[in-house]
Amino acid sequence: MDQEGDTDTSSQAEAVEHTVDQLDNSPILEQILGQAFEQMKIFQHKLSSEGLKRGIIGPRDVNIIWERHILNSAAIAPFVDQACAAAGSNRVADVGSGGGFPGLVLAACLPDIEFTLIEPMERRVEWLQEATLETALSNVRVIRSRAEDLIQKASPKQGVKRNSVKKKKTIETEQHRTGSILSQETYNNAFGVVTCRAVAPLTKLAAWTLPLVQPGGQLVALKGRSAQDEIDKALKELRKQGGRNPRVELAPVGEGLENTRVVLVDKV
Numbered sequence: 001m002d003q004e005g006d007t008d009t010s011s012q013a014e015a016v017e018h019t020v021d022q023l024d025n026s027p028i029l030e031q032i033l034g035q036a037f038e039q040m041k042i043f044q045h046k047l048s049s050e051g052l053k054r055g056i057i058g059p060r061d062v063n064i065i066w067e068r069h070i071l072n073s074a075a076i077a078p079f080v081d082q083a084c085a086a087a088g089s090n091r092v093a094d095v096g097s098g099g100g101f102p103g104l105v106l107a108a109c110l111p112d113i114e115f116t117l118i119e120p121m122e123r124r125v126e127w128l129q130e131a132t133l134e135t136a137l138s139n140v141r142v143i144r145s146r147a148e149d150l151i152q153k154a155s156p157k158q159g160v161k162r163n164s165v166k167k168k169k170t171i172e173t174e175q176h177r178t179g180s181i182l183s184q185e186t187y188n189n190a191f192g193v194v195t196c197r198a199v200a201p202l203t204k205l206a207a208w209t210l211p212l213v214q215p216g217g218q219l220v221a222l223k224g225r226s227a228q229d230e231i232d233k234a235l236k237e238l239r240k241q242g243g244r245n246p247r248v249e250l251a252p253v254g255e256g257l258e259n260t261r262v263v264l265v266d267k268v
């Protein structure tokens with residue numbers, strides 16, 4: 001994923017127009033992705049031909065899109081599937097989807113689950129909408145917002161009503177400054193699972209994600225090697241937001257590929 005403030009990448013984009021991915025033509029892609037493979041071929045092609053120019057991926061990613069982005073995201077599909085089944089829900093939110101990771105890839109892998117991709121940046125929202133259409137994913141919707149703006153804060157007297165999608169409220173977002181106001185709903189307890197990758201440390205993610213998860217649901221966060229350290233630092237915030245039993249599990253990416261790590265937090 002390209003980071004904000006990266007150097008101009010347009011000339012590099014031209015130079016890598018025909019870049020070959022390390023895993024192009026590898027049989028493991030179809031083995032791992034199964035029925036999602038065809039849709040992911042379309043997505044990978046979009047990423048490799050337009051992603052760098054549009055600031056969706058960084059210059060170091062161009063020949064490892066399959067492994068770093070697509071297979072890495074797909075690795076948590078079994079965790080999401082299991083957590084949805086345990087929660088009795090088919091609604092998942094992906095917070096900070098960026099170019100579509102992990103949310104768009106998961107939607108292809110788990111077609112019976114409805115995915116809501118939450119992303120505040122306009123150009124990334126446009127990208128996500130295009131990619132959803134081009135891959136013909138009918139189980140995806142995209143909301144332009146910061147996650148915390150979709151959460152109704154508990155008032156000191158009443159608290160937040162449990163198990164309800166809260167009433168409509170008008171939130172002034174960045175768009176207000178450009179002349180329009182987005183009318184948005186709030187989504188407390190609305191999803192069986194919330195996913196995220198590379199958005200923020202758990203100390204912040206706790207308040208941005210756990211209020212969106214219904215009791216009995218789960219936060220499923222893709223994390224790096226420092227996953228356990230992050231949990232240790234965020235114990236208080238996680239508990240305050242109803243998070244219990246935070247733990248790190250290894251998520252296999254595929255034979256011969258490095259495993260990734262996933263942080264699971266149960267919501268009470």
Ligand SMILES: C[S@@+](CC[C@H](N)C(=O)[O-])C[C@H]1O[C@@H](n2cnc3c(N)ncnc32)[C@H](O)[C@@H]1O
Nearest residue numbers: 001095096097098101120121146147197198199
């Ligand atoms: C480093 S990118 C990671 C994108 C993607 N998840 C990935 O792994 O490639 C972080 C993304 O989180 C989004 N983001 C940052 N703060 C956010 C917030 N408060 N709520 C929702 N998304 C946020 C950014 O706009 C950006 O697209």
